[in-house]
Amino acid sequence: MKKSILTAILMACLTTVSFAGSTSTTVPVTITYTGGCNIANLSTTLDLGTVPTVMSNTGEVMNPLTFDLTCSSGLSYSITTNATQYTMQANGTGSTYGMKFYQDASKTNLVMSNSPWNRTATGSTETVTLYPNVYPITGCSLDSGTGKYTCDAGTLTASVNLIISW
Numbered sequence: 145m146k147k148s149i150l151t152a153i154l155m156a157c158l159t160t161v162s163f164a165g166s167t168s169t170t171v172p173v174t175i176t177y178t179g180g181c182n183i184a185n186l187s188t189t190l191d192l193g194t195v196p197t198v199m200s201n202t203g204e205v206m207n208p209l210t211f212d213l214t215c216s217s218g219l220s221y222s223i224t225t226n227a228t229q230y231t232m233q234a235n236g237t238g239s240t241y242g243m244k245f246y247q248d249a250s251k252t253n254l255v256m257s258n259s260p261w262n263r264t265a266t267g268s269t270e271t272v273t274l275y276p277n278v279y280p281i282t283g284c285s286l287d288s289g290t291g292k293y294t295c296d297a298g299t300l301t302a303s304v305n306l307i308i309s310w
Contacts, residue, residue, distance in 0.1 A: 179216025181265070181308055186211035195241065195278050195300060198292050203242075203279025205249050210273045217267025219310050222260035223274075226305035229256070231281065234298025239283035241300055245274045260309075274306075 192206035215221055230243040247253040247261055255261045255274055284295035 179219040179265075179310070181213055181215035181219070181221055181310060183308065184212040184214070184269075186306075190276075192276055192278065192300070195295075197297050198287075198294050199278075199280060200292055201280065202251070203277045205246075205251065206276045206278055208249075208273045208275050209245070210271060212269050213272050213308070214269045215265030215267070215310065217265055219265040220262070221265060221308060221310035222262045223255055223272065224260045224307045224309070225256050226307060227257055228259075230302040230304060232278075232300040232302050233283075234296040234300060236298075236301075238296030238298050240281040241278050241295070242281045243276050243278050243300075243302055245276055245304075247274070249275050251275070251277055257307075 190207065190209050195206065196204060225245055228244075232241050232243065233239065234241070245255045247255055253261070278300070280293040280295050284293040286293055
């Protein structure tokens with residue numbers, strides 16, 4: 145008898161009881177949206193204009209590069225280039241010129257690979273303008289009377305990658 149009572153107790157403990165029903169709870173979820181940027185009205189080529197053959201050693205600001213940029217509101221982003229300086233020769237063989245981009249025509253704020261233009265987006269389309277500055281490097285002669293350089297005339301070509309990061 146003791147054995148059968150003990151067996152009955154053990155069997156009762158091992159059986160599971162199930163009931164039909166349901167339960168619900170609230171689970172907190174966090175979603176981070178990093179946003180992004182869209183570029184519009186950026187030409188695949190830029191005509192800088194005519195570089196004067198006589199210029200100062202600080203160079204000449206040429207035709208600006210302009211494009212539209214729309215980024216998510218509040219998004220921090222930067223604009224850089226793929227180099228610190230672009231080097232070009234007149235017609236591929238003449239005087240050597242350098243070119244750097246600036247945020248402003250007064251050439252106070254560089255935009256290059258190691259000098260980003262940091263911005264915060266408004267959520268609206270913004271027009272971005274970069275000012276290329278072309279200046280003499282080699283193959284030019286200095287007129288000591290005027291302090292100006294005379295360089296070879298010709299066509300200058302450079303390949304520039306603009307990098308927009310967020």
